[in-house]
Amino acid sequence: MSKYVGQNVKRKEDYRLLTGTGIFVADIRLDNMAEAAILRSTYAHAKIKNIDISKAKEYEGVIDVVIASDLEGKVKPFTEFVEFTLPSNLEQEIKPTIKRNPEPMLAKDKVTFVGQAIAIVVANNRYLAEDAVALIKVEYEPLPVLTDPYEAKKEAAPVIHAELNNNIQSHFEVKVGNIESAFRQADYTIKTQLKTPRVSGNPLETRGVVAEYEERSSQLQVWSSTQVPYMVRSYISKLVNLVEDNIRVVAPDVGGGFGPKCAVYPEEIVIPYLAMKHKRPVKWIEDRLEHMQSTRHSRDQVHDVEVAFKSDGTILALKDHFLLDNGAHNSFALCCAYNSAAHLRGMYKIPNYNIVGEIVLTNKTPNVPYRGAGRPEAVFVMDRLIYMIADKLNVDPIEVSRKNFIQPEEMPYETDLFYRDGTHMVLENGDYPEGLKQALNIVGYEQFRQEQIEERTKGRYIGIGVSSYIEGTGIGPHEGAVVRVDSSGHILAYVGSSPHGQSHETTLSQICADEFGVSPDQVTVKAGDTSLLPYGVGTFASRGAVTAGSAVQVASKRLREKFLAIAGEMLEVAPNDLEMKEGKVYPKALPSKFVTLREIALAAKPGPRSKVPEGMEPGASVTHYFIPPSVTFSSGFHVAIVEVDKQTGFVTILKYVVIHDCGRVLNPMVVDGQIQGGVAQGIGGALYEEIIYDENGQLVTGTYMDYLIPTAMEVPVVEMGHQEFLSPRNPIGVKGVGEGGAICPPASIANAVCDAMKPLNIKINSVPISPNRLRDLIQLAEAQ
Numbered sequence: 134m135s136k137y138v139g140q141n142v143k144r145k146e147d148y149r150l151l152t153g154t155g156i157f158v159a160d161i162r163l164d165n166m167a168e169a170a171i172l173r174s175t176y177a178h179a180k181i182k183n184i185d186i187s188k189a190k191e192y193e194g195v196i197d198v199v200i201a202s203d204l205e206g207k208v209k210p211f212t213e214f215v216e217f218t219l220p221s222n223l224e225q226e227i228k229p230t231i232k233r234n235p236e237p238m239l240a241k242d243k244v245t246f247v248g249q250a251i252a253i254v255v256a257n258n259r260y261l262a263e264d265a266v267a268l269i270k271v272e273y274e275p276l277p278v279l280t281d282p283y284e285a286k287k288e289a290a291p292v293i294h295a296e297l298n299n300n301i302q303s304h305f306e307v308k309v310g311n312i313e314s315a316f317r318q319a320d321y322t323i324k325t326q327l328k329t330p331r332v333s334g335n336p337l338e339t340r341g342v343v344a345e346y347e348e349r350s351s352q353l354q355v356w357s358s359t360q361v362p363y364m365v366r367s368y369i370s371k372l373v374n375l376v377e378d379n380i381r382v383v384a385p386d387v388g389g390g391f392g393p394k395c396a397v398y399p400e401e402i403v404i405p406y407l408a409m410k411h412k413r414p415v416k417w418i419e420d421r422l423e424h425m426q427s428t429r430h431s432r433d434q435v436h437d438v439e440v441a442f443k444s445d446g447t448i449l450a451l452k453d454h455f456l457l458d459n460g461a462h463n464s465f466a467l468c469c470a471y472n473s474a475a476h477l478r479g480m481y482k483i484p485n486y487n488i489v490g491e492i493v494l495t496n497k498t499p500n501v502p503y504r505g506a507g508r509p510e511a512v513f514v515m516d517r518l519i520y521m522i523a524d525k526l527n528v529d530p531i532e533v534s535r536k537n538f539i540q541p542e543e544m545p546y547e548t549d550l551f552y553r554d555g556t557h558m559v560l561e562n563g564d565y566p567e568g569l570k571q572a573l574n575i576v577g578y579e580q581f582r583q584e585q586i587e588e589r590t591k592g593r594y595i596g597i598g599v600s601s602y603i604e605g606t607g608i609g610p611h612e613g614a615v616v617r618v619d620s621s622g623h624i625l626a627y628v629g630s631s632p633h634g635q636s637h638e639t640t641l642s643q644i645c646a647d648e649f650g651v652s653p654d655q656v657t658v659k660a661g662d663t664s665l666l667p668y669g670v671g672t673f674a675s676r677g678a679v680t681a682g683s684a685v686q687v688a689s690k691r692l693r694e695k696f697l698a699i700a701g702e703m704l705e706v707a708p709n710d711l712e713m714k715e716g717k718v719y720p721k722a723l724p725s726k727f728v729t730l731r732e733i734a735l736a737a738k739p740g741p742r743s744k745v746p747e748g749m750e751p752g753a754s755v756t757h758y759f760i761p762p763s764v765t766f767s768s769g770f771h772v773a774i775v776e777v778d779k780q781t782g783f784v785t786i787l788k789y790v791v792i793h794d795c796g797r798v799l800n801p802m803v804v805d806g807q808i809q810g811g812v813a814q815g816i817g818g819a820l821y822e823e824i825i826y827d828e829n830g831q832l833v834t835g836t837y838m839d840y841l842i843p844t845a846m847e848v849p850v851v852e853m854g855h856q857e858f859l860s861p862r863n864p865i866g867v868k869g870v871g872e873g874g875a876i877c878p879p880a881s882i883a884n885a886v887c888d889a890m891k892p893l894n895i896k897i898n899s900v901p902i903s904p905n906r907l908r909d910l911i912q913l914a915e916a917q
Contacts, residue, residue: 134673135309137643138453138865141802142653146639155386158341158358162474163414163864167196167888169404171417172242172252172269173427177280177496177830178293179273181251182245188268189254194261196411198269199253199403201241208406209372211235211345211399211464212319219467220555224708227551229305232297236462236499238399243276245293245461246498247832248426255407255415278830282435282458282493293461293494302463303492308476309549315450319441320465323521326438328899329510330823331458331880334503335842336633338388338420340402340428344408351375355382358391361671362631362845363399366663368397373406384661386634390813391580392503393429393672394633396464410509426833430824431503432460434510435474439757440518441485446526446536450485453514455478457490460497467492471502471553472507478548478563478766479515480603483620495829500899504875506816509603513900514539515650516600520887521896530884531599538565552605555762560603562858563768569601569855572770581774589892594777595787596889600881601771605764606795606869607679607862614684616665616692617647622716622731624656626689629669630681631661634810636803638832641676641685643799646866648689649730650714658685668758674684675767677868678799680759683863688757695755696733702744703728703736763861767868770795771877775885782908784820784886791877794856796868804870810875813848819882820847820901890914 134413170756186198212235219229240251252269256262277291284290285300293300316322331810343356353375359365370377387394402419408415419428436455442448458468470490523530539546541564574710581597588595591907615627626645630637642656649656659665660681670680696710700718704711704726712721719727728736738746738750795912798804821841825833834840851874859866882898886907893914897907
């Protein structure tokens with residue numbers, strides 16, 4: 134029986150983070166350390182005619198000035214990234230076109246977006262490096278700029294990368310059922326266009342890299358603010374031709390990642406190379422303007438969608454053609470785009486489905502996954518359609534949802550799609566009608582409807598909006614754990630999954646502690662360091678608890694069984710007759726006769742005093758790599774109550790409720806915190822955040838004066854409830870939770886605003902719902 138899993142165990146991470154004793158990349162100070170600054174393009178699209186670095190090289194304190202030609206033959210270019218080779222069955226099903234176009238380390242012949250790196254200056258300190266960057270002169274020849282994906286995909290459009298022949302970098306189609314027949318049978322159809330904006334991840338800590346090379350042993354140590362230290366290690370090895378085992382990459386305390394830090398960036402390759410070249414430590418820390426310009430963006434989809442339905446609200450078919458504006462490069466293949474396609478139907482039975490996705494290149498910063506990774510865009514489309522269908526039929530949108538839900542007795546439910554890992558997309562369990570009922574009970578739906586009628590008579594506009602989602606979580610390919618007991622009897626768990634706010638040290642210690650019958654305080658979890666175990670993947674895509682948690686649980690269980698076997702030899706008792714509790718192992722019938730974990734660990738050592746049973750390997754550790762058979766599907770409902778000021782267009786969130794199924798809840802406090810933080814980011818996407826470029830490809834929203842993010846004043850305390858449908862796809866029954874809070878707010882808030890303004894029949898087809906945009910819609914509706 135679990136003692137700690139499922140309990141509100143206090144976070145181990147909080148003390149150092151709240152007292153300022155955490156160590157981030159910028160905190161690292163090494164002897165004789167140089168610092169780097171980067172010259173970035175001021176043009177969105179231009180040929181580079183000449184780069185004059187002579188004055189910068191002569192500047193006092195400058196150690197090196199590096200341009201693209203200096204890296205040739207020394208640092209290999211990026212050639213591929215994740216998931217360009219799709220599983221064969223998925224490729225056969227969706228018949229994709231995917232053209233590789235990785236970003237160069239440094240721009241050589243031309244630049245393709247504002248903020249692209251052109252030159253790196255290494256100097257004795259950052260101040261000197263930045264002064265020298267200002268001395269570099271670049272002669273540009275401007276080229277036509279593309280900022281509209283619809284213009285970019287036209288046959289006559291200038292091609293950003295000539296080798297690709299056009300600007301459509303990827304294309305695929307998903308088909309289920311007979312879409313044409315379904316539309317012929319429909320009583321009604323709705324056709325509309327729905328947009329989600331380009332946004333930035335905005336972690337508290339910007340990106341940063343420190344590298345140190347020890348020539349005698351050929352050891353390279355790299356500290357990076359990354360979500361994927363193992364991937365960074367792999368790319369450094371491949372691109373600077375260094376033995377992988379001689380590279381150690383550490384992600385220390387990381388001040389947020391949210392997806393943009395799961396990419397490998399040129400700086401993570403070039404800074405280590407420069408440390409090797411100059412045989413001294415080199416440090417680069419990104420400033421906030423660089424972050425807004427150059428760290429990858431996300432979202433930015435436009436959906437032209439059509440839905441067919443019966444007069445009773447039954448949805449027969451859904452047809453969609455969407456564009457993802459990926460900026461100048463795409464290093465993630467179909468990741469976000471296919472996520473949107475696979476998740477768009479959500480928890481609804483829509484038997485006929487046709488979706489075409491196109492990834493288009495423009496002269497903007499490249500896009501990567503960001504918390505939710507294609508799912509917020511899909512949910513916004515689906516849940517706006519639910520409300521549009523309800524408006525068309527003049528019924529409550531709740532009834533449309535209930536009419537089309539996948540029912541609990543239909544689980545596991547075959548969606549007739551492949552997931553992006555190549556497995557059949559089968560929703561393993563859940564009760565969606567009950568989840569909605571629970572959410573509506575918490576929010577007081579019926580009471581609200583009565584209050585809404587009364588308030589409208591007073592000229593007060595309040596509305597309620599519901600959104601739902603499913604999410605494939607815990608994607609592979611694997612995650613590992615080493616669990617061992619040291620000679621003092623303390624338990625250590627090393628994992629390859631690297632935390633940046635997910636509470637690994639707390640939740641994984643709870644899992645381990647329950648297996649050994651000890652307190653989590655007797656377990657130390659270490660992560661974010663490639664020296665801990667040979668293989669790791671990273672923390673992204675709501676996968677940490679499923680993959681790393683399962684690896685820890687299995688490794689802990691196996692080590693416990695091994696220790697019981699050793700204790701059996703020591704006590705001359707059969708292992709099945711032994712109990713392990715509070716750091717001791719004793720016969721169930723005689724608790725006073727015991728051996729401690731420390732004593733067992735010593736007896737596990739090889740040698741003449743070893744008590745390891747014959748045929749068992751000596752040692753007090755077990756390594757396990759968990760390989761998930763497929764993803765687990767978490768799900769949830771968000772309900773927003775808002776008030777709209779008709780005179781100003783301002784939206785105030787009065788109440789926000791979330792019901793979430795993440796399988797077994799490891800630590801309710803941590804889960805609630807993940808959801809609360811995700812909702813805050815989702816509110817930003819709903820009401821405030823948008824990356825905007827002008828027609829010349831210049832970033833207009835490059836500071837927080839122009840790019841608005843919600844503060845504590847705008848984010849309500851979320852009321853939460855949980856469903857716990859344990860996943861059969863891992864030994865602890867967990868599903869992912871990290872992204873769920875961010876997926877639904879744009880849809881739930883947009884639906885709530887439309888509901889508030891129903892007397893004016895306002896339709897919201899894009900976010901963010903800024904005051905000026907909403908006020909324009911109100912004025913237009915009043916004029917009509």
